[in-house]
Amino acid sequence: MATMIPLLTEYEREHISERQALPAKYLGLSDAEMDARIAAARAQLGSRLVILGHHYQRDEVIKFADYTGDSFKLARQIANRPEADFIVFCGVHFMAESADVLCAPHQRVILPDLAAGCSMADMADPEQLETCWEELAQMGIEGVIPVTYINSAASIKTFVGERGGTVCTSSNAAATLKWAFERGEKILFLPDQHLGRNTAYKMGIPLDEMVVWDPNEIFGGVDVDALKRAKMILWKGHCSVHVRFSAAQIANVRKQHPGIRVIVHPEVPWDVVQAADDSGSTEYIIKQVKDSPAGSVWAVGTEVHLVNRLARDVAPDRTVVSLDQFGCLCSTMFRVSPNHLLWILEELVEGRVHNRIVVPDDQKQWTKVALDRMLSIK
Numbered sequence: 504m505a506t507m508i509p510l511l512t513e514y515e516r517e518h519i520s521e522r523q524a525l526p527a528k529y530l531g532l533s534d535a536e537m538d539a540r541i542a543a544a545r546a547q548l549g550s551r552l553v554i555l556g557h558h559y560q561r562d563e564v565i566k567f568a569d570y571t572g573d574s575f576k577l578a579r580q581i582a583n584r585p586e587a588d589f590i591v592f593c594g595v596h597f598m599a600e601s602a603d604v605l606c607a608p609h610q611r612v613i614l615p616d617l618a619a620g621c622s623m624a625d626m627a628d629p630e631q632l633e634t635c636w637e638e639l640a641q642m643g644i645e646g647v648i649p650v651t652y653i654n655s656a657a658s659i660k661t662f663v664g665e666r667g668g669t670v671c672t673s674s675n676a677a678a679t680l681k682w683a684f685e686r687g688e689k690i691l692f693l694p695d696q697h698l699g700r701n702t703a704y705k706m707g708i709p710l711d712e713m714v715v716w717d718p719n720e721i722f723g724g725v726d727v728d729a730l731k732r733a734k735m736i737l738w739k740g741h742c743s744v745h746v747r748f749s750a751a752q753i754a755n756v757r758k759q760h761p762g763i764r765v766i767v768h769p770e771v772p773w774d775v776v777q778a779a780d781d782s783g784s785t786e787y788i789i790k791q792v793k794d795s796p797a798g799s800v801w802a803v804g805t806e807v808h809l810v811n812r813l814a815r816d817v818a819p820d821r822t823v824v825s826l827d828q829f830g831c832l833c834s835t836m837f838r839v840s841p842n843h844l845l846w847i848l849e850e851l852v853e854g855r856v857h858n859r860i861v862v863p864d865d866q867k868q869w870t871k872v873a874l875d876r877m878l879s880i881k
Contacts, residue, residue: 525842525846537563548852552591556594564840577592590602604660604862613858614839616843627659627693635738643727646687647690648689651670654742655694657866662869677705677706689735692738714737716739748772752804753804764800767805788809789813798820798822799818803824
């Protein structure tokens with residue numbers, strides 16, 4: 504049966520991508536009232552609505568998600584709900600952009616709070632990337648395949664897709680690097696240098712065949728001979744949460760809990776991965792802890808909401824602690840609140856769309872090419 508394409512109301516045409524402050528009437532509500540009203544709005548919208556929730560969301564939001572996961576898993580889920588008119592993405596801006604590119608033409612992607620961004624994604628600027636590409640050519644560096652982490656803007660994905668590259672996530676980073684090396688001699692990996700370094704090192708590429716490209720320096724601040732020797736050109740970017748973890752923290756937690764297993768996300772610095780027992784994406788971390796024997800003791804180096812959820816819901820018969828005793832909170836992910844979710848859903852019930860994310864048409868084609876390549880890599 505053909506899918507009915509919903510027509511935009513006059514209000515939607517005027518306000519569809521307009522950024523608005525959370526109305527005052529949605530402030531100061533009790534948790535119980537918000538829960539009841541969110542549930543009621545979801546029921547009214549029925550199959551027209553799908554809510555996606557990234558693992559780093561706060562508990563008060565993630566419990567309403569139809570699908571939860573890391574960026575890669577959620578990107579795959581978009582195709583599973585073609586009947587939905589509205590995709591409410593409880594995550595950050597770059598995730599909602601990817602959803603807009605991958606979803607059906609009639610679907611509208613909404614980010615409950617437009618202030619929910621990613622500092623790492625902001626470290627890769629399209630103009631700086633253009634300059635980098637030109638300077639590499641001027642230096643005679645050839646056979647470069649660009650690969651961008653999914654934590655990047657659509658404009659970066661467009662650049663990468665148009666130049667024969669692809670997108671990766673922490674779940675498929677190794678497979679993606681293998682794919683890229685089958686097509687070129689070197690990889691320009693952005694924006695997270697740590698994911699690129701840790702993944703390549705695990706694949707057997709030595710550190711002296713990796714260089715860091717600083718977009719704020721002329722010719723990246725890299726010697727041309729070092730570039731010619733390098734297999735990995737790492738963009739100087741990082742995750743503000745994951746760089747807080749340290750090898751010293753691992754040494755301390757081992758003293759406090761003899762026999763503890765330490766698992767970290769590959770966005771942490773290289774020496775932290777070397778000091779840990781294991782590393783992997785959020786989905787990998789969840790599986791390893793969940794599949795471990797009852798009574799196991801774990802220290803987890805990633806965002807604290809995921810760690811707390813692991814301890815409480817996923818592995819209650821195991822001991823799970825954060826590697827950082829103060830808890831590493833992603834403040835931009837944390838911006839999506841139940842208040843914003845309630846506002847967005849109740850407005851949808853009334854036929855009004857706020858905070859729609861729309862990738863410009865001139866970026867959609869090549870962004871989709873890059874994302875499709877990512878989804879096809881095994």
